[in-house]
Amino acid sequence: MANIALFGLDIGKQTFHVVGHDAQGRPVFKRQFSRNSLLEFLARQPVTRIVMEACCGAHWLARKLAGYGHTVQLIAPQYVRAFVTGNKNDFIDAQAICEAASRPTMSYVAVKSPEQQAMSALHRLREARIGERPQAGNQIHALLLEFGVALPVGVRGIKQVPVWLQEESGLPALARRVLERHFDHWCALNRQITELDAEIAAQAKADDVASRLMTVPGIGPITASQLAADAGNAKGYGSARDFAASLGLVPRQHSTGGKAKLLGISKRGDKSLRRLLVQCAHVIMQNAARWTSAMAQWTVALMMRRHANIVACALANKLARVVWAILAKGGEYRPSPTP
Template sequence: HRAHQVGRLLHRGRQPEKIDDRDAEAIAEAATRPTMRFVELKTAEQLDIQSLHRVRSRLVGARTTLTNQLRAILLERGTTIAQGRRKLEQAVEALLADPDFMAGRIRRLLAEMREEWLDLDRRIEALDREFVELARNDAAARRLTSIPGIGVLNATALVAAVGDGSSFARARDLGAWLGLVPRQHTTGGKPRLLGISKRGNKYLRTLLIHGARAALPSLARSQTLLGAWLRSLLVRRHRNTVVVALANKLARIAWVILRREAPFEADRATATG
């Protein structure tokens, strides 16, 4: 009876006007299965860090939208600027400093957009400093930052999302949860691997891929087992495929670091774990 009540409470979070007793019974039955896996509850600190990351992600998105719109306004008026946020920033500063460039309402609009851009930069930088402080004071995050390609953002996001990694039985489970493993399509008994599944935490997956792309050149040159593995992959696979494979590797290494509570050792990192 108690399990049935729990099932009804779990189901109630969906659509109260469409509660189905059989669905509730199925949930309660599943909860009694010995192999059922449950999501670990996050601590207040993990929830706080996740909230900070979500706010930063929103601000970065707003800044990207703003700079794209700013570039489009200038392009419509015949001013083409090279790609890159820094180049756009320098060009806008130079244009606004030129008294002969544009006049009237559009010039004021560009100045207002530039001020909004600067405000977003300040807010993002303030959050970045906060993440640095969080990583400095958290032992798990400090250990994660010893991994090449895992910076302060990646480390704090990992700690907030997976804690000590105890929710995953193996390192490969974390990579699969992040959607960094190939999708498998099997027909006629013949398995075929497709692109990555892109399931799980999109924000964390994106951070890991960016970190892997930044770390790939130096890691591929290193005289380690990991470096040899990357060099062999680069010969056989497209560079973007190697970046994703390295991101999966970084996630698996991160799981080992979290579970064993030990810093990263390059000489011990291999292609399998």
């Protein structure tokens, strides 16, 4: 099969569908494999280009196939969807991957290292626990409200729960036992989040990329660690503008007939990274009046004439560009002096 120039690989849990194109873009190969037979087959093939969607298991498989000498690239699934013609099945998906990969302007996702994947999983665990904590708190509030106890809103009310776990509280014994289980679950989630924060902070200090990102104003260990894990070396982005656009920190555009029409921010890409950068922007906005750097003065001047939300998005865009420069070119953040 020396005439195959491109393999399009549709990934499944147990089955994998492969379509091969020759140098002229004609489909010349189509076959279904199991996981083990796929690795054995591609290990015997001459060095070629393999493209797949950036979905679950793609980064591990990309590293595995790159070890055989192949050039492996990942495409975001939303870019492949436009090339699916007719009905949808696994072979048509693999064919669409080949069609998308043949476009010279196609954007690709950088393959993550095992360390980056592990750190990304740690952040997903933290986000899951943070999402569970309000649910546990709401269950405690609702349970006590059924017995006529209206706790103060938020954590301040949860801290009063031990009072209602006592026998003289007037609650039935069974209700107290249920409340105790809810409260223990909330406390366990709180401890896990605290431990995860400490672990991420320690990992960020030990990691060279994350420690350099923490030199940027407003960026702490959580944001720096997730940027290092999810953005990698930023080589997949042609410029700082492309990186900021990939996070949805630029206006949506609906222009035609030579008339430019800009809308609100697009909110594309990783919403977790976008949220973290906006939070970092708010930190800078709160402290900009006390700082003397050029970025702080620019922020203060913008806050005087635009709404705070607009300033936060504009500043998050600026931070994203600074992050790209550090990831792609190395070095640390060097603040510009006051003009």
